[in-house]
Amino acid sequence: MKGKLTVDPSSQISKIDERIYGSFIEQLGRAVYDGIYQPGQATADKDGLRQDVIDAIKKLNVPIVRYPGGNFVSQYKWEDGIGPKEDRPKRLDLAWRSIETNEFGIHEFMNWAEKVGTKANMAVNLGTRGIMAAANLVEYCNFPGGSYWSDLRKKNGQEKPYNIKTWCLGNEMDGPWEIGQKTAYEYGHLANEAAKAMRAVDDSLELxxxxxxxxxxxxxxxxxxxxxxQCYDNVDYLSLHRYYGFYNDDDPTDLKNYLGKNVDLDQFIKGVVAICDAEKAKRRSDKTINLSLDEWNVWYHSNEADTKVKPWQKAPHMLEDIYNFEDALLVGSLLITLLKNSDRVKIACLAQLVNVIAPIMTTDEGVWYQSIFYPFMQVSNYGKGIALAPKVDVKTYKSREFPEVPYLDSIATYDDQNGEMTIFAENKNQTDRLEFTTELRDLKVTDVIEATQFYGYDPKQDNRDGKMKLQPLKVNMDSNQISADLQPLSWNMIRVKVNK
Structure with missing residues (x-):
């Protein structure tokens, strides 16, 4: 089978906002406690933050992390997580029916974020709280000083403001599972009023x-x-959430359909864009609302186990999906889909980062990487610059849900500043190699920097034994063409030096 990608530096989708490689930490399961924060663990620093986890996260190069939720935020009182730890109250977390000790709060998170080298995407509670609690949190985090909340921040040890710029106005307020679910009108009105109050404190916020x-x-x-x-004029982004897995009537052996679910994500994104643009047209507005896919991943492996978790524990083992090779292939395609829609998707958060539906898992002794770690690591580190509009010529197949799924999923990114181009390519064919060619228009290849393939594993194989790894990929090149044989069911990356 043959597949061809044609790229032209003049045919651009968008400059890539690197926040699309963001992630998510929620006070849920072992994401925080026994995840990023575990006092007494062998690598933990004086603040209780695990250095082995910090080192693993740095490999993913995550530029922004959403916190503290998630469903957790809709019943969270942020004031519980500040001040002396011995004075912080233990609370029932109604969202996940766990015990929240509040040992870890805003200061601990921001300290961790600085050590990781990431920025905060802070969420406010619009489920059970509202306007002034959100505005007070902005004041606590961002106001220089001379007011009640900013001076309390200083008293609690943080002299300089945190200057958090990206904020989520609640979480999943349409969901019947959410504490404080609202109708669209109720939520839209509340979000608008909260946005006004928050921006009155700091008019530089992105909401x-x-x-x-x-x-x-x-x-x-x-x-x-x-x-x-209700809130068009006072917000900048609209969120969407999407998880994938084998659900309901899905056949767990139907790999062709599973690997086509990136088509669903593309349809979802384009549908929400159309609604945003219809509202823009109705208002005769010059303002464009972009998207934040602030929760996305594969999530289904742990569903049965989670029904057996006893309530009211601290940091129970919950949502601990163990990902396999087919999940890594789907995550790779979902990342390509984000790049294909980078003109409108400006923020995205892989949910989550550690232990809870996560690429990184911990034990008391150390960390290990899930299968999905590898495609995410490569795209987050090397999907830089401009996303080039991909012209892909390849056969398609029909699956149960999707009439046309290309066997080749591919895109190239172009970093003009460094003279580099990166090609991501996935062969979804289960039995046949793909003779892959990339034709370059108005670019010349001068050198291959790196070429890798991720392949050769059973679709249901996971990485608990630590044996999964990226392998070298043989690449042939001349000045305007790159070619390689892509193995069946493989994720591939090719980085090359180019000039015009």
Whole structure:
């Protein structure tokens, strides 16, 4: 089978906002406790932050992390997590039916973020709280001093403001599972009023309003339209959430359909964009609302185990999906889909980062990398610069849900500043190699920097034994063409030096 990618530096999708390689930490399961924070663990520093986890996260080069939720935020009182730890109250976490000790709060998170080299995407509680609690949090985090909340921050040990710029106005407020679920009108009005108050404290904020938590929700479409009608002028982004797995009537052996689910994500993104642009046209506005895919991943492996978790534990083992090779292939395609839509998707957060549906897992002794770690690491580190519009010529197949799924999923990014181009390519064919050619228009290849392939594993194989690894990929090149044989069911990356 043959497949061809044609790229032209003049045919651009968008400059890539590297926040699309963001992630997510929630007070859920072992994401925080026994994950990023574990006092007494062998590598933990004086603040209780695990250095082995910090080192692993740095390999992913995550530029922004959403915190503290997630469903957790809709019943969270942020004031519980500041001040002396011995004075912080233990609370029932109603979202996940766990015990929250509040040992870890804003200061601990921001300290961790600085050590990781990432920025905060802070969420406010618009489920059970509201306008002034959100505005007070902005004041606590961002106001220089001379006011009650900013001076309390200083008293608690942080002299300089944190200057957090990206904020989520609640979480999944359309969901019946959410503490404080609202109608679209109720939420849209509250989000608008909270946005006004938060911006009165700091007018440099970028604000994300809640879109649909799933395209499958019966309110999808109407929710976006009504929410934007209420808060369009005072927000910058609309969120969308999407998880994939084998659900309901899915056949767990139907790999062809599973690997086509990136088509679903592309349809979801384009649908939400259309709704945003319809509202823009109705208002005759010059303002464009972009998207924040602030929760996405594969999530289904742990569903049965989670039904057996006893309530009211501290940091129970929850949502600990063990990912296999087919999950890594799907995550790779989902990342390519984000790049294909980088003109409108400016923020995205892989949910989550450690232990909870995560690329990084911990034990008391150390860390290990899940299968999905590898494609995410490569795209986050090397998907830089401009996303080039891909012209892909390859056969397609029909699956149960999707009439046309290309066997080759591919895109190239162009970093003009460093004279580099990176090609990401996935062969979804289960039995046949793909003769892959990239034709360059108005670019000349001068050298191959790196070429790797991730292949050769059973689709259901996971990485608990630590044997998964990237392998070298043989590449042939001349001045305007790159070619390689892509193995069946393989994720591939080719980095080359180029000049015009």
């Amino acid at each position: 994300v309003a809640c879109g649909s938590s799933s395209m499958d929700n019966p309110t999808f479409g109407d929710w976006e339209r009504i929410v934007l009608d």
